[in-house]
Amino acid sequence: MSPVSDAELISQLVAGDEEAFGRLVAEHGPAARRLARLVLRDPNDADDAVQDGLLAAWRSIARFDPRRPFRPWLMRIVLNAARDLRRRRLVRETLPLGGHEASRDATPDRQAGRALLRARLTEALATLPERARVAVTLFDAEGYSHGEIAELLDVPEGTVRSDVFHARRNLRVLLAPFLEEVG
Amino acid sequence: MTVHDPFDHRPDATIGGLLRDHLRVDDHEAFVVRMKAAARRGLRGARTASVREWDLLAGWFRPGMAAAVAILLGALLGVGRGERHSGVQFAEALGPTEAPAEFLAAEVPDPQVLLSPLLEEQ
Numbered sequence: 001m002s003p004v005s006d007a008e009l010i011s012q013l014v015a016g017d018e019e020a021f022g023r024l025v026a027e028h029g030p031a032a033r034r035l036a037r038l039v040l041r042d043p044n045d046a047d048d049a050v051q052d053g054l055l056a057a058w059r060s061i062a063r064f065d066p067r068r069p070f071r072p073w074l075m076r077i078v079l080n081a082a083r084d085l086r087r088r089r090l091v092r093e094t095l096p097l098g099g100h101e102a103s104r105d106a107t108p109d110r111q112a113g114r115a116l117l118r119a120r121l122t123e124a125l126a127t128l129p130e131r132a133r134v135a136v137t138l139f140d141a142e143g144y145s146h147g148e149i150a151e152l153l154d155v156p157e158g159t160v161r162s163d164v165f166h167a168r169r170n171l172r173v174l175l176a177p178f179l180e181e182v183g
Numbered sequence: 184m185t186v187h188d189p190f191d192h193r194p195d196a197t198i199g200g201l202l203r204d205h206l207r208v209d210d211h212e213a214f215v216v217r218m219k220a221a222a223r224r225g226l227r228g229a230r231t232a233s234v235r236e237w238d239l240l241a242g243w244f245r246p247g248m249a250a251a252v253a254i255l256l257g258a259l260l261g262v263g264r265g266e267r268h269s270g271v272q273f274a275e276a277l278g279p280t281e282a283p284a285e286f287l288a289a290e291v292p293d294p295q296v297l298l299s300p301l302l303e304e305q
Contacts, residue, residue, distance in 0.1 A: 022218070029214060038206070047214060050214075121202075137206070139194055178201075
């Protein structure tokens with residue numbers, strides 16, 4: 001599947017091209033799933049929310065203003081879908097994030113270390129308010145600009161900068177022993 | 184360990200790497216398949232919904248059209264009668280369409296001018 005520009009993808013989606021929806025999911029799905037996991041902290045719930053969000057985006061693609069950036073618009077719909085699902089499942093206990101299998105070639109010590117890091121990172125992320133969690137991940141891990149995150153979260157750019165700063169500082173304190181190893 | 188200033192406006196590679204690894208999604212191809220299936224189900228649902236909408240509209244069409252024709256005929260007859268019998272009175276009842284010049288004047292008018300119709304009657 002060859003990569004297509006957002007403008008091309010949008011025009012295909014507006015035309016009702018089903019294959020274009022597949023390209024949308026392939027292109028933006030991984031980031032959408034990570035974002036939803038930050039909000040819901042459960043991979044299955046997150047995928048349900050992404051499904052709701054991306055289908056909603058497809059249905060309302062004709063209302064997208066092409067003068068505005070596409071990625072924040074799309075992710076905002078996913079974020080709203082995740083928040084909506086969280087409201088509906090508020091009481092439910094969540095599974096830890098990042099429950100992927102450890103690689104087979106890792107030694108038991110390494111596996112234990114990774115498991116510990118995952119657990120610590122899960123705890124550390126849980127101490128952050130949702131907005132800060134989303135802001136720091138989008139900025140440091142996903143490569144979004146402060147402006148794009150501000151657009152997505154509907155807050156001023158200065159608020160995003162402040163959120164990223166505080167979130168980084170907290171994460172660095174809580175993960176200090178692991179960061180020394182990672183470097 | 185690399186010292187990182189939390190004020191740095193550039194992405195923090197260490198934190199970013201940990202977060203990326205932590206939130207990694209492994210089974211994305213399966214997810215794309217799931218989403219395409221959901222989209223197809225959604226489209227089928229939308230088509231069924233639009234068929235139902237047309238059924239509803241068709242059901243409404245005949246009685247709706249009959250009612251609309253009856254209302255239109257009634258309105259035409261009423262207006263025709265009104266024009267024959269009370270066209271002049273209706274226009275008079277509406278009165279002048281513009282505000283009196285005194286109301287629109289920038290300066291306060293002479294009270295004598297305003298009261299002149301009353302004084303003339305007396």
